[in-house]
Amino acid sequence: MLPHNRSFLMRIAVLADIHGNVLALDAVLDDLKQRGGADLVVNLGDCVSGPLWPRETMERLEALDLPTVRGNHDRRVAVDPADDQMWPSDRYAQERLTAAQREALFALPLTLEIAPGVVALHARPDHDEKYLADAISDGQLVRAPLAAIKRRLKGLDASCRIVLCGHSHRAELFRIPDGPVIFNPGSIGCPAYHDDTPPAHVSEQGSPHARYGIVELGQHPDRFEAIAVDYDHEAAARQAEQAGRPEWAHALRTGLMPG
Template sequence: MNEKIAIITDIHGNYSALKAVLDDIEGDQEIEHTYCLGDLVGIGYETNEVLQLLSSRADISFVMGNHDEAILDIIAGREPYSRGSEKIHHQWIASHLDRKFLPFLKEIPVTLESIYNSKKLYFVHYHLSEQNDFSPLDKEPSDKKLDEHYRTSAADIVCFGHHHVIHHFKSKERLYLNPSSLGCNYKPLAPYAVVMIGEQGDISVSFKEVAYDNKEFLLGFKSQNVPDADYILKIFYGDQHLKYM
């Protein structure tokens, strides 16, 4: 029997994009489970709406993202990885986070592993260093570099996010998959991936893009006085808000 899962990542506090994707996933009755690869919050400002929806679902498993980790660090009084304007942004997100979601966030692990039809899957927000920290972003990834990083791994499929572009590498060793950021896009589209693993171990990957109305979300950066809104809207959303002004 085929086994089918959905992979989402980098929601970044974008509730309308998340709702559109989860509704699309629910339309496929064959999808057994959804894996979320971190950065639930940060960048977007709909922190509590996103966490309310995600924490209410029993059919989604999570791993910790760097933005999630930074905001937890700030709330706990620890120094986050972020500096400058990014740290100010994280402090603002932390100050608006409903504390009832802290137990949910604190329980999220850094990695997960699962097996579907004998294939071993490894889930992580981004590649980890030997110190178990997130590695610096590699803007020119390759199957060779990924094979070297995961040379001791027994995984057949490595699923990750963080880099907001699709990765789909197949080496002799394993498959590497990043469906791209669900919540940050230069178009009103929310991407995710579906992985189907057959009885004989055959693997099929589908990349999906769900259209949604992002007008209210984009305009909210200014009305909510989100720190560094102009920079965020340009870098992560391609200044799409300008067509509504």
């Protein structure tokens, strides 16, 4: 139950980039319950792709029936039949989902207005794979110039005051001058990754914790909280090793990619 006499009008829990890590998802849901729950829980996509527990994660999410936007890996997992271009994490998940589950992932919307002026998306309003708030510098993700981010938001309604996004796996909170607040809670289930799409780069949260966020909409300034939850990341790392993905195991243990 939520506390009585609360000072906010609505509390939103923000989940992103679960990537088939049902252990991390369950830890986040337990932590949220201990914090009093939320009026709304939103899922920012990339639900199941990864060498972990895609089917179990999908079943958990189906039971929760959360408002969810489509991530790039949700779209890629849905490709049928798998082709030579399918990334290993997507293939692993695809082979373990039903056709109906894959179709449900593909049918997810790019954006959702989950509350007045609050828009949820995975990457950008018009694309599920291009970074919104990030640029690549020396093989690392860094925050993009604010002017570039503002251009990437073109097309959003002028009434939008908060954008909830994922994709980069990097927790971020900043305000665009004369524009919305951008909030990325970080990744629940994949604390680091390497993307060899030119220019190749890594994203690293720097620790194995499962990340999520809470947004409290109120009569006073809105409140944002980025939360890091400990969980049995060693069990997740062993699962990745059994699937033949040692680099995933390293990332799950450390929040870093192998050096």
